[in-house]
Amino acid sequence: MRTQVAISGGGPSGLLLSQLLHRKGIDTVVLERKTKDYVLGRIRAGILEVGFVNLMREAGVADRMDKECFAHDGTVISFGETQFNIDFKELTGSNVVVYGQTEVTRDLYEAREAMGGQIVFNTENVTIHGADSDAPHVTYSVDGTDHRIDCDYVAGCDGFHGISRQTIPLSIRKEYEKLYPFGWLGVLSETPPVNDELIYSGSERGFALCSMRNENLSRYYIQCSLSDAPEDWTDDAFWAELKRRIPAEYADKLVTGPSIEKSIAPLRSFVTEPMRWGRLFLxxxxxxxxxxxxxxxxxxAASDIHYLYNGLVQMYETGKSDGIDQYSEKALARIWKAERFSWSTTNLLHRFPDQNAFDLKMQKADVDFLRGNREAQSVFAQNYVGLPY
Incomplete structure (x- = not known):
């Protein structure tokens, strides 16, 4: 088999790249190690930045998103007895939208199938060959039968545990990582959201987040121990703890119900450099x-796709390689800013096991500064709605 761009990973980033390239006449094949139902069954984030929304529109897959999404013009921050709103629209002129990753992926699958694009599911033993040469290829097997794809470029969109990053030699690849001493216990419930905007809440008992997917589907999180398991938490125990961590006015009107999904995610910050090796792009x-x-x-992930998509289009349409040559540098410059924002916001609202009295005072001072300083709120809002590409 021959294609122009082989894409390892059939999640939203791989599908979005394939859809964008298809609309420019560039052929792709997407390899996914799981089934379509498995990918669509994963519960993931639901907040989309301005840049991601615009990419969906450019890809021609935004109709349902534009009809069903919830526009969020701000967010609520609470810390102990302190509570305030950060108005994204007023501070930046932009907002974010709530539209679940599962729905994004569903829309992209439908578009891929409508255009006759090839997705190979249940792939095993995927291996990238010759990434540092002018003729890369990818081998894989399905149901015990071996296959090969010759291509011009390989896009590694196969996640943290995928093979793409491991293909880059350790002598070239450098990794940066911070592991956090807690996780998030998340619950999905068929209940109305407790508030029109998200609530980020820090308390002496730990962090909590009130989010939503639609008007009858809510997503809630609480900070928990890494030693916890989902089955350690009954629904009643979760709701009781959530109420203790959010402002009383929201706790009093919180509608509870049976969880339809419950999971614990550890928290980490991680970056690998570079994001390009030869004709392989992470x-x-x-x-x-x-x-x-x-x-x-x-x-x-969407910002990576923006840089890679534009670089590949430039290469195929003009023969110029500036975009792909600068891909890693441009992508990493934005990634590190996003890493900083996520790290700082995590530090702002979570309880760490080694915090002493001074640390807690500093944390409260940071929240108080954010509450009372418009410039600080503007910086927060700019980061939240998404820095420009």
């Missing part, structure tokens, strides 16, 4: 991970 979680505080995970 995108999204294959190259970087952020804590979910600040909703940057899916959005950082």
């Amino acid at each position: 995108c999204g979680d294959a190259a970087h991970i952020v804590p979910p505080t600040g909703a940057k995970g899916l959005n950082t």
